[in-house]
Amino acid sequence: MAATREPISRRERPAKPALTRRGIVDTAVRIMRSDGLDKVTMRRLAQELDTGPASLYVYVANTAELHGAVLDALLGEVDLAAEEAGAGWREQLVQVLTSYTFVLFEHPRLARSALVAHPGGENYLNLVERVLGLLSRGGVPVGQAAWGVDTLLQYATATAAEHGTREQDPAAQDDWDALTRAVHDADEATHPAIRAHLPALLAGPDESRLTWGFDVLINGIIHTPAPLEG
Known part of the structure; x- marks a missing residue:
């Protein structure tokens, strides 16, 4: 005859940790790292935290806000202190922006999300x-700097979203090869500008293009007054 299992009183069970926004976000980050952003849902979080989905909405309004909080947590990995010996403010700025871009390279779904919604947390x-x-520090006027930071981060975020998506797409190389052939086969009579700009049109490593793009934007921010209303 099988032994009867002794019931465990609820009083003897360990109490569940209290829900907190920080705990919810930390759990979401862990899920994303192991299973991807698609698995970061309220239902999955509720399962992991042994609670009901409705309980989570007290701390996070919706999935979009949750993803923003996850992105903000990851932005803690950006090297804000990036500084080479003797580097000027421009070099330091490019280093910080490059570090931000590389963090997003690892999480293209979050990069795409960040294109339409800023995280708004402490790390951001x-x-x-x-x-x-x-x-x-570089003497950029307040209005130009205020608008410029948005432009710089948008460029970095869009670059990360595009790069990361290509890296995860099995057909990306085939698509690139097809584009390369199309450009090189372009008829000079109908597409003279394309022919005139080869091979530079497709040349250069991604990191060099990224840095050049930051330099272009910084130059524009410095020399283009922002038409702010008084």
């Missing part, structure tokens, strides 16, 4: 503060 504010501080 620290990034904006650092970029504004470096622009100010």
Whole structure:
């Protein structure tokens, strides 16, 4: 005869940890790292935290806000102190922006999400503060710096979203090869500008293009007054 299992009183079970926004976000980050952003849902979080989905909405309004909080947590990995010996403010700014881009390279779904929704947490504010501080150190007027930080981060985010998506797409190389053939086969009579700009049109490593793009934007921010209303 099988032994009867002794029931465990609820009083003897260990109490569940109290829910907190930080705990929810940390769990979401762990899920994303192991299973990808697609698995970061309220239902999955509720399972991991042994609670009901409705309980989570007290701390996070919706999935979009959750993804923003996850992105902000990852932005803690950005090297805001990036500084080479003797580097000027521009070099430091490019280093910070490159570090931000490389963090997003690892998470293209989050990069695409960041294109339409800023995270708005402490790490994001620290990034904006650092970029504004470096622009100010370079003597960039307040209005140009204020608008410029948005342009710089948008460029970095879009680059990361595109690069990361290509890296995860099995057909990406085939698509690139097809584009390369199409450009090289372009008829000079109908597409003279394309022919005139080969091979430079497709040349250069991604990192060089990224740095060049930052330099172009920084030059534009420095020399283009922002039409802010008084």
